[in-house]
Amino acid sequence: MGSTIAIKVEHLNKSFGKGESFVDVIQDASFSIRKGELIALVAPSGAGKTTLLMMLGCVDDPDNGSIWLGAEKVYANKWLTKETRKIRREKIGFIFQAHYLIPFLNIIDNLTLLPQASKTDEKVSKAKARELLKYFDIAEKENAMPSQLSGGQNQRVAIARALVNNPEIILADEPTAALDANRSVDVVNMLKKITREQGVTIIMVTHDERMLPYCDRVMKIEDKKVVLDEPLHTT
């Protein structure tokens, strides 16, 4: 495994609210994740998993600290660019617990909506979308509506959508929550395949201990502190 850094965080802090409603969520987090790692993020409800992902994805503002995405320092007590949307669009793919496909668009249009919004050539994005549907074994569903697909198939479309823009990083917030154990293993294996074959770095929130052996390392949030374990195994 190469040692190129995909995500680095130093002394990151995050709280919400003021006075009575003040909640301290993340205290002095420092860690780094290598390119191509699959990280499981495990912590109790309300511990700050989604908050951490949203900061790494340039969606939520930290209070202070530093964040690097690849070689680029993007945050140092403030966002270092006005174009956080551009960073997000170019580097990051999101997968959510509920798949959030648009119900009134067919599968191929769900996949190509985002690239169109970012002015990627339609032919290029359609070709990429078709390649991904084939990769995920649902090529024949491109004209189907989300309601005509199973939960697992829709979740695969959601993963494909996160990959259409060739992101370096995928942030997945409980991508297997709606799936049974077998389907969950399928999805995690698919995510792993993406890290191995495409060098994409993935942080996946999960509450399911059975998924941990498929991941490279486990990240926990314990009493507001982020703890990143050493590799479980070497592959």
Ligand SMILES: Nc1ncnc2c1ncn2[C@@H]1O[C@H](COP(=O)(O)OP(=O)(O)OP(=O)(O)O)[C@@H](O)[C@H]1O
């Ligand atoms: N926009 C917000 N305003 C105020 N408090 C917030 C906001 N977002 C999150 N919080 C608080 O921050 C803490 C962490 O929330 P977060 O959603 O990150 O937890 P989580 O680990 O993802 O939980 P779950 O497993 O239930 O999804 C919680 O106490 C929550 O109430």
Ligand SMILES: [Mg+2]
């Ligand atoms: Mg959450």
